[in-house]
């Protein structure tokens with residue numbers, strides 16, 4: 001099992017005695033220290049991935065900013081680690097902005113997103129001095145202009161354009177098709193850029209596109225740059241607006257199961273470079289400063305979630321084999337939301353051969369709370385640890401308290417040591433907003 005799943009595990013994972021270790025720490029030690037479920041990030045894997053992204057674009061002649069998309073998972077410790085390596089941050093809420101600022105990310109490396117930004121969010125972004133606000137709608141341009149007028153400030157902006165490009169991914173995480181709630185059509189984008197350029201409150205830097213998420217093919221980046229080149233040429237000729245900055249968003253996928261093989265950041269960089277020379281420069285445009293916003297590909301494969309096995313049973317006409325674990329859709333909603341696929345390991349005996357396909361079910365009161373429907377495993381034993389790899393993105397950050405379960409701990413492992421990034425929620429914290437519960441306990 002271990003060798004077969006090697007490609008989807010963090011790089012530091014090993015199992016010299018049959019027990020999975022992450023960053024040199026045996027998983028039983030993590031379970032003892034933090035309880036289960038627990039999400040463990042491999043620090044070495046994170047650092048290597050961040051460097052791979054930075055190195056891939058380091059030679060771009062007009063410069064490149066790699067801004068980690070904090071929605072994938074954010075904590076101050078995680079952002080400090082990534083920020084120290086030179087990454088900026090893509091934020092889309094007051095919470096994400098706060099975490100990025102507290103982690104010490106330079107405001108000029110913070111990019112503010114959102115398809116429905118509130119006045120409070122825009123004010124906070126302007127006050128913090130964020131590097132870019134990505135305008136998502138005409139109404140938002142008006143609101144931001146008013147915020148800037150009141151603050152007597154100026155702001156560098158991009159406009160999010162919807163390129164109307166279909167990509168291969170789950171429809172809930174595809175964002176660049178016509179009719180998506182994100183961004184504006186190319187015609188409206190041109191109008192907004194022209195309008196912003198006419199206002200002394202805006203420093204118009206360029207455009208943003210985000211194709212979708214979990215893309216396993218680099219071709220959409222080539223297609224979108226080719227399309228943008230024609231559009232930018234026409235925009236410039238008609239209005240004089242220059243695209244100085246081209247933000248091509250995030251979207252690179254990861255391997256959740258062994259048969260998925262995503263391109264590397266270097267492969268994406270090569271496609272972007274070729275597309276820029278074939279279409280952008282060919283259209284007579286100056287090379288733009290690039291912005292990349294990797295989220296999933298930055299942190300997704302760096303983490304493993306550990307659960308404790310509970311009830312093991314077979315049921316139904318098909319004799320489905322269920323292994324129930326002590327978490328589920330509350331710590332990882334992706335299988336329920338997008339039918340996302342995962343693999344699992346019995347973490348204390350990773351070299352044992354699988355004897356059947358198991359359904360890994362969560363504790364929640366939904367039949368859809370099944371993390372995996374076809375996990376090849378040896379027969380699980382109650383009380384042992386089950387590990388699900390590749391849970392670093394959009395799991396903890398989408399966690400809920402469904403069934404009033406406390407959210408799990410998130411930890412960092414490196415060089416044989418471990419430390420919490422986010423500690424487990426307590427029952428008191430869980431009830432802290434329930435006004436009557438707090439009155440009753442005093």
Ligand SMILES: Cc1ncc(COP(=O)(O)O)c(C=O)c1O
Pocket residue numbers: 069071072090113210212213214249250251252293294295296297393
């Ligand atoms: C604007 C924007 N940038 C970046 C990302 C990160 O995408 P991914 O995690 O697929 O890299 C997203 C994800 O939704 C996004 O909406």
